[in-house]
Amino acid sequence: MPGAIANHPVTELLTLSRQLAWGASKILRAYYRGETEQDGVALDLDVKEKKDGPVTAADLAVNHYVLQHLKDALGEETFGYLSEETYKAQADAKPFPQDWVWILDPLDGTRDFIDQTGEYAFHLALTYQGRPMLTVVACPEAERVYFASKGNGAFVETADGNVQPLTVSASDRPEDLTIVASRTHRDERFNHLLASLPCKDKLYVGSVGGKIAAIVDGRAEVYLSLSGKSAPKDWDMAAPELILTEAGGQFTHFSGEPLQYNTGDVNQWGGLMASNGHCHNTLCTIANDVLAAYDQAAQS
Structure with a gap:
């Protein structure tokens, strides 16, 4: 920069x-x-x-x-x-x-x-x-x-x-990671994803900023967002993203692609993964597999 x-x-x-x-x-x-x-x-x-x-x-x-x-x-x-x-x-x-x-x-x-x-x-x-x-x-x-x-x-x-x-935690085993999530704003598909991840512990915090603060403070390691009928907006994600990545973490779509802002559509559709970085790709792969299986079952 x-x-x-x-x-x-x-x-x-x-x-x-x-x-x-x-x-x-x-x-x-x-x-x-x-x-x-x-x-x-x-x-x-x-x-x-x-x-x-x-x-x-x-x-x-x-x-x-x-x-x-x-x-x-x-x-x-x-x-x-x-x-x-x-x-x-x-x-x-x-x-x-x-x-x-x-x-x-x-x-x-x-x-x-x-x-x-x-x-x-x-x-x-x-x-x-x-x-x-x-x-x-x-x-x-x-x-x-x-x-x-x-x-x-x-x-x-x-x-x-x-x-x-700020520096994210060094925890590097999926089962040892804590997921920070909302108490509300969770549909059945998202609840299924949360339950299917290997991370055992959950921390419930409101606001995206508060969730990313929990990760950079070392109280959690993972945050997920999954759009449904609506999606988080540019203004929900842009500021927390850089705080996390500059503290050593990662923040991407489940595909691994970076988020893009000011595209004309302020909605951040799909699945987003924020983490301390150590198991990021593994968790993205698991999330994609879980959702693919869930969606296939729902259509059959």
């Missing part, structure tokens, strides 16, 4: 991204706790159920905060900006023309946010020609910000300003 991106030093962009992650965390925590504004009125989540899941006032507040700061600092000529709200505003689904595109998820795990599990996250990724180059993931309730840039490693920052490098 170059030392500068469109005349902006990488360190400068990382600093800006980390500042925005902490600022977004403050906003999300305020809504999460129903804190009062200056006029004494409590912040209202104003939950609206949408086709792809709920949207709250917290999503919209963070979306506005981050995009305004990015555009004020960087402009809109060199950089594109993709988030759930900007995507909906597009007249038709097409890639942004810029090579450099910011991809934002202001509130990953909205249902966990509403249900008060504490397992929600904030994602921000800067991609180049469809691949992540600089990203941050914030877990507001844990008061941790994870960040990475291509080729420079992954790190975690705590509220006191302490920064530590």
Whole structure:
């Protein structure tokens, strides 16, 4: 990765991204706790159920905060900006023309946010020609910000300003690996896949950002996503992917192909495997075989 991106030093962009992650965390925590504004009125989540899941006032507040700061600092000529709200505003689904595109998820795990599990996250990724180059993931309730840039490693920052490098676990036997999964969003096909893998232990965590944080923190080694009637979006995966791979892990389709972002279709269809890397190809092969057998049985 170059030392500068469109005349902006990488360190400068990382600093800006980390500042925005902490600022977004403050906003999300305020809504999460129903804190009062200056006029004494409590912040209202104003939950609206949408086709792809709920949207709250917290999503919209963070979306506005981050995009305004990015555009004020960087402009809109060199950089594109993709988030759930900007995507909906597009007249038709097409890639942004810029090579450099910011991809934002202001509130990953909205249902966990509403249900008060504490397992929600904030994602921000800067991609180049469809691949992540600089990203941050914030877990507001844990008061941790994870960040990475291509080729420079992954790190975690705590509220006191302490920064530590991240490295995935060294576990290298499938039966010793822990899978981190959602408590919900699992259909019968996905439950069958989970039950068929050799990994014995399960850890249940909300939000994709929280799941990848569990892997880079060493609490788990494997995360799987399998689309059904719907699929995860670019903004769910782009930021966590680079955090994991820069910490030594792998994040691919079950086929082994890399994920691509800003293609015009924000859905990440199919099966996705994130892991500490040591059994990645083996688990991808098992997952493909299990699903092929399941689908064949379902059709007979």
